[in-house]
Amino acid sequence: MKAKVHITLKSGVLDPQGKAVQHALSSLGFAGVDNVRQGKFIEMTVAETDPVVAKATVEQMCKSLLANTVIENYSVELEV
Amino acid sequence: MKAKVHITLKSGVLDPQGKAVQHALSSLGFAGVDNVRQGKFIEMTVAETDPVVAKATVEQMCKSLLANTVIENYSVELEV
Numbered sequence: 001m002k003a004k005v006h007i008t009l010k011s012g013v014l015d016p017q018g019k020a021v022q023h024a025l026s027s028l029g030f031a032g033v034d035n036v037r038q039g040k041f042i043e044m045t046v047a048e049t050d051p052v053v054a055k056a057t058v059e060q061m062c063k064s065l066l067a068n069t070v071i072e073n074y075s076v077e078l079e080v
Numbered sequence: 081m082k083a084k085v086h087i088t089l090k091s092g093v094l095d096p097q098g099k100a101v102q103h104a105l106s107s108l109g110f111a112g113v114d115n116v117r118q119g120k121f122i123e124m125t126v127a128e129t130d131p132v133v134a135k136a137t138v139e140q141m142c143k144s145l146l147a148n149t150v151i152e153n154y155s156v157e158l159e160v
Contacts, residue, residue: 006121021122021146030141032127041086041121042101047112061110066101 001046002079003058005066008039013071042066051078081126082159083138085146088119093151122146131158 009015015037022036048054055076062074089095095117102116128134135156142154 008121008123018122022124024145025141028141028144030137033124033141034127035123035125037123039121039123041088041119042098043088043115043117043119044102044113045115047114057110061105061108061113064108065104 001049001051001054003044003046003054004077004079005042005044005058005062006039006075006077007042007062007067007072008074009037010071010073039072040066051080054078081129081131081134083124083126083134084157084159085122085124085138085142086119086155086157087122087142087147088153088155089117090151090153119152120146131160134158 018036018038021038022033025033025036044058046054046057048057055078058076059074062076063069067074097118098116101118102113105113105116124138126134126137128137135158138156138158139154142156143149147154
């Protein structure tokens with residue numbers, strides 16, 4: 001089963017990387033771009049076949065390794 | 081209009097960051113995890129209101145700045 005994880009900075013947390021991208025886009029002539037936020041996207045294959053168990057396992061991975069839950073949110077999607 | 085951009089490594093391109101995550105997950109006791117690939121997820125607000133023009137503009141941003149098209153794929157989703 002394929003799992004897709006999005007890890008994004010919580011709103012209110014400063015995102016200097018996003019600001020740098022926004023500034024670079026504006027220097028390249030792209031106008032009207034705002035609120036650029038950069039996060040991580042992780043894809044993986046899990047051997048578990050029960051979607052409920054698989055989702056719980058991947059959420060546990062987020063809590064223990066993939067995301068810093070003090071400043072980041074995570075969301076897990078499964079693709080059967 | 082909100083745009084979400086996924087930037088992923090092309091298949092066949094080595095992903096040492098994904099490998100490191102996979103190894104760390106296995107060290108933490110998560111079994112059966114494979115093919116971990118890490119990409120980028122960028123959210124932004126664009127002032128353009130025509131979805132067709134907005135998508136074309138964001139794809140142009142991907143080509144010129146956000147993605148390295150030699151080794152990375154990008155996909156753009158718009159949220160009206």
